Amino acid sequence: ETGVTQTPRHLVMGMTNKKSLKCEQHLGHNAMYWYKQSAKKPLELMFVYSLEERVENNSVPSRFSPECPNSSHLFLHLHTLQPEDSALYLCASSQEGLGRETQYFGPGTRLLVL
Amino acid sequence: AQSVTQLDSHVSVSEGTPVLLRCNYSSSYSPSLFWYVQHPNKGLQLLLKYTSAATLVKGINGFEAEFKKSETSFHLTKPSAHMSDAAEYFCVVITGGSYIPTFGRGTSLIVHP
Numbered sequence: 089e090t091g092v093t094q095t096p097r098h099l100v101m102g103m104t105n106k107k108s109l110k111c112e113q114h115l116g117h118n119a120m121y122w123y124k125q126s127a128k129k130p131l132e133l134m135f136v137y138s139l140e141e142r143v144e145n146n147s148v149p150s151r152f153s154p155e156c157p158n159s160s161h162l163f164l165h166l167h168t169l170q171p172e173d174s175a176l177y178l179c180a181s182s183q184e185g186l187g188r189e190t191q192y193f194g195p196g197t198r199l200l201v202l
Numbered sequence: 203a204q205s206v207t208q209l210d211s212h213v214s215v216s217e218g219t220p221v222l223l224r225c226n227y228s229s230s231y232s233p234s235l236f237w238y239v240q241h242p243n244k245g246l247q248l249l250l251k252y253t254s255a256a257t258l259v260k261g262i263n264g265f266e267a268e269f270k271k272s273e274t275s276f277h278l279t280k281p282s283a284h285m286s287d288a289a290e291y292f293c294v295v296i297t298g299g300s301y302i303p304t305f306g307r308g309t310s311l312i313v314h315p
Contacts, residue, residue, distance in 0.1 A: 092245065128307075129307070130304075130305040130306060130307050130308070131292070131305040133302060133303065136301060136302075144302065146302070178245055178246070180245075180246075185301055188234040188251075188253050188296060190236075190248045190251065191246075191248070191303075192248075193238075193245030193246040193247070194245050195243065195244055195245045196245055
């Protein structure tokens with residue numbers, strides 16, 4: 089495996105379900121990110137982790153709960169989502185999380201909430 | 203504060219003709235600027251970035267961009283479009299000292315044979 093991988097690639101869930109998205113980076117980076125990409129809207133940064141510590145929570149509803157057990161893995165736990173949460177969720181990583189760095193993106197998880 | 207405006211939601215060119223994707227930014231000081239490309243069903247990939255070195259930045263696949271502070275622009279160009287360039291392109295700004303990027307809405311590049 090190389091780069092940044094995300095599983096599952098597609099997910100359909102009901103509003104009462106609980107599911108988790110997984111991201112893994114094989115680049116030896118120390119920072120990881122979750123983004124939301126909705127149709128017709130700019131990418132929205134959701135969470136930033138640097139050295140497994142959350143450094144940014146960009147006003148994200150509590151129905152989204154991130155977890156970063158180590159610098160290679162990042163999870164996004166989902167519960168009681170709304171239809172408007174349907175989107176492509178992208179994970180990214182960078183060397184240190186210092187802003188001016190290149191971010192390396194995974195292919196995303198396309199989420200549909202019914 | 204920072205913001206970025208991609209002036210065209212769609213750009214259509216013929217294969218072999220030049221490409222121009224426009225981006226204007228606003229940043230309180232010392233911005234870093236990036237262009238990313240996203241092909242269908244793929245994640246974003248860095249094309250090039252400006253971080254206060256040379257103002258003309260060369261990237262992958264023949265793309266380049268010029269940082270113009272006086273015009274607050276960072277337009278992306280390529281001399282000759284290829285069919286494989288058809289994708290969504292995003293301009294990104296990060297203000298110095300911040301780690302929060304601001305993405306533009308994207309420009310869809312369509313390449314006709």
